[in-house]
Amino acid sequence: xxxxxxxxxxxxxxxxxxxxxxxDQCKTAFELAIAQxxxxxxxxxxxxHHSVPSQETWLEVAQLFSLPQKQKQSEIKLFKEKNGAxxxxxxxxxxxxxxxxxxEHRAKDYxxxxxxxxxxxxxxYLHGCHVIAEKGNTAVVVHGMSGVPEKKALDVLxxxxxxxxxxxxxxxxxxxxxxxxxxxDDEMVASISVADLPGGFDLIVNGHLHWxxxxxxxxxxxxxxxxxxxxxxxxxxxxxxxxxxxxxxQTNQLTKLEIPNQRRLYYEKIEFTGESLQEVFDKVYKTxxxxxEKHKESSLPLIKVKLLGKLAVGLxxxxxxxxxxxxxxxxxxxxxxxxxxxGSDLRSRIKHLAELQQSKQSILSxxxxxxxKNLDKTSFDKSIDSKHLFELLExxxxxxxxxxxxxxxx
Ligand SMILES: [Mn+2]
Numbered sequence: 001x002x003x004x005x006x007x008x009x010x011x012x013x014x015x016x017x018x019x020x021x022x023x024d025q026c027k028t029a030f031e032l033a034i035a036q037x038x039x040x041x042x043x044x045x046x047x048x049h050h051s052v053p054s055q056e057t058w059l060e061v062a063q064l065f066s067l068p069q070k071q072k073q074s075e076i077k078l079f080k081e082k083n084g085a086x087x088x089x090x091x092x093x094x095x096x097x098x099x100x101x102x103x104e105h106r107a108k109d110y111x112x113x114x115x116x117x118x119x120x121x122x123x124x125y126l127h128g129c130h131v132i133a134e135k136g137n138t139a140v141v142v143h144g145m146s147g148v149p150e151k152k153a154l155d156v157l158x159x160x161x162x163x164x165x166x167x168x169x170x171x172x173x174x175x176x177x178x179x180x181x182x183x184x185d186d187e188m189v190a191s192i193s194v195a196d197l198p199g200g201f202d203l204i205v206n207g208h209l210h211w212x213x214x215x216x217x218x219x220x221x222x223x224x225x226x227x228x229x230x231x232x233x234x235x236x237x238x239x240x241x242x243x244x245x246x247x248x249x250q251t252n253q254l255t256k257l258e259i260p261n262q263r264r265l266y267y268e269k270i271e272f273t274g275e276s277l278q279e280v281f282d283k284v285y286k287t288x289x290x291x292x293e294k295h296k297e298s299s300l301p302l303i304k305v306k307l308l309g310k311l312a313v314g315l316x317x318x319x320x321x322x323x324x325x326x327x328x329x330x331x332x333x334x335x336x337x338x339x340x341x342x343g344s345d346l347r348s349r350i351k352h353l354a355e356l357q358q359s360k361q362s363i364l365s366x367x368x369x370x371x372x373k374n375l376d377k378t379s380f381d382k383s384i385d386s387k388h389l390f391e392l393l394e395x396x397x398x399x400x401x402x403x404x405x406x407x408x409x410x
Contacts, residue, residue, distance in 0.1 A: 001076065001135050003171070004033040004144075006244040007044035007207035008101065010228030012057035016334060017077040017229075017300070021263065022049065023060050028259050029065045029244050034094065034154040036246050036257075039076045040133050040140075041068055041094055043123070044207025044225050045101025045147050045175035048113050051364075051381070061113075061141040065122035068094040075135055082129035089124050089131065096123040097131050099146040101207055114146070126173065128160045139168040140249050143201075147175035149387075150290065154191040157198075161322070164200040169249045172198065175207040181224060182209075194220060203247065211236035212243050215253065223254065227397055232350050233304040233336055238267040265302045266291045272309035272341070277320060280311070284325050290334055295333075303329075306338040319343045364394075 009026040033041055048057055071093040078089040078097075100114040118125040126144025133140045143162045152174045177190035178197075194217055197204055205223045211234065212226030228242050233406065242262050246255045268287050272280065288303055295301045305325075310371035311317065317339045327333045370391075372386045384404070392401050 001040065001133065001138060001140055001169075001249040002036060002038040003042055003133075003140065003247045003249065004036055004038040004244055005039045005042050005223065005225050005247065006033065006042065006228055007045040007175070007225040008231075009064075010046055010049040010103065010211055010227060010229050010231050011060050012053050013049035013231050018263075018334065022229045023064070025242065025259060025262065026060075027063055027067075027229045028261070029242075030064055031123070032259060033244050034068060034071055037072075037076050038094060038246065039135060040078075040142075041096045042142055042171070042173060042205065043096060043098035044173050044177075044205055045099045046103045046207060046227070047098060047101070049103055049231070051104055051106055051112065053113060061117065063115065065096065066358075068096055069122075075123060077134045078124065079134070080124055080126075080129065081132065086132075092121070093123075097126060097142055097144070097173075098123045099126050099144040099173050099180055099207075101147040104243075105147055105149075105387075107385060107391045109388060110391060130162070132165075133166075136288055139165075140171065141165045141168055142171045142173060144173040145175075150177055150189045152191075152193055153177075154196055157192065158194065160163070162198055164202075170201045170206045171247075172201045173206075174204065177208060178206060178222075181213060190285075194218065194222065197222075198363075202249075202252065210234060211240045212245075212256070213240070228259060230263065230302060233265060233267070233302060235267045237274045238265040238304075260325060261299070263299050263302055264297055265297065265304065266295070267304050267306070269306045269308055272307065272311060274310055274312050276312050277315065280307070280320060281324060284337070285328060288329055288333060292333060300332070300334055302334045302336070303385050304336045306340055308340050308342065310341055329353075330357075364390075367394075380405070380408055 006029050010022045011026060013022040015386045058153040075092050077090060079086055080089050091190055098114060100112055104113045105174060106112045114125040117123050124131055128142040129148040130141050145157060145160055162172060176192055179190045179193040182190055197220055199219060203221050203223060205225060207225050209224050210227035210232055213224040215222055223245060223349050226242060227239060230237050242259045243256045246257065270287055284305055287305060292305050322337050326335050327336050368390050371390050375384060375386055389404060
């Protein structure tokens with residue numbers, strides 16, 4: 001059986017002039033996947049960027065997920081098994097199986113993107129359950145745990161406790177941070193390490209982390225699918241091209257295929273030791289010029305410039321105009337400046353603001369974090385579903401909030 005994996009297509013993600021990039025990259029990924037004539041396509045979450053997508057994003061979803069449906073009918077039979085109940089999945093063309101990611105995660109009373117996509121026939125949705133793909137006398141079981149908040153991830157995984165099915169190939173699909181794969185200075189948190197991952201699976205596929213990687217340790221074979229589009233501009237994303245992965249379950253051969261014509265990311269760090277504003281401007285200008293010099297592809301490069309160290313005495317990072325640094329590159333490159341100067345009390349606030357700007361998702365999770373911190377200080381403590389409460393507040397359902405809180409109080 002041939003199975004294609006990719007993830008984190010982030011449909012609906014835009015940044016300045018990059019308005020169609022998520023769609024284009026996802027389309028290319030699907031075309032590349034389809035060209036392999038796979039029996040099954042497995043996605044590891046974050047299909048969309050916003051948990052409640054716009055109509056325009058829904059149109060993109062429909063356009064892209066109808067592509068595998070238009071292909072020659074896959075010869076597999078597909079069964080979904082959840083809570084002991086098993087039913088055959090009817091699909092058109094090449095079936096798609098997916099978990100939800102961080103970006104589709106919603107409180108349990110709310111419909112998420114994957115619920116809708118499953119009912120629309122675009123995919124089979126896994127969360128704490130598995131599908132069985134049968135072809136002739138072989139079978140592959142794909143077990144999936146959708147993305148859950150990191151601090152609960154290990155508990156949820158242990159509670160679900162997936163067990164490989166005997167005498168067939170078993171694949172486990174997750175969407176979490178994994179300690180060993182995080183760079184030491186990364187602000188992302190993780191509660192799961194490789195040792196915590198259950199044994200006995202032929203392959204463990206993980207989305208969420210946007211750079212691709214593959215490794216084997218303690219008899220566990222791990223694949224990080226990586227994203228199909230650059231959203232976070234992390235250093236590792238500049239080193240690892242965006243890919244899809246093809247597994248031949250007969251030979252266990254895993255092949256990486258680069259998505260053609262992808263946008264290049266360059267990640268540059270500049271260390272300062274007390275420079276003036278003009279000197280900072282000149283150094284950034286030279287750095288970006290040098291990158292443009294070596295950039296040969298036709299699409300505009302993404303250049304992230306991280307400014308470290310310290311400015312001249314008396315200068316604050318706020319005195320440095322990001323607009324002045326970016327203006328020369330309009331139409332030549334998409335430049336992002338990260339001011340990470342040390343020794344300034346502004347540092348954390350600027351970093352904070354930059355993160356806030358990055359996405360609506362970050363603001364939502366920040367809000368949720370604040371709410372959880374405040375709840376911790378009250379007598380409600382853990383008895384309240386904070387995500388549910390947050391979604392009610394977000395939608396202005398004050399009556400329901402009061403109802404929920406007074407119910408818990410009694
Ligand atoms: Mn993602």
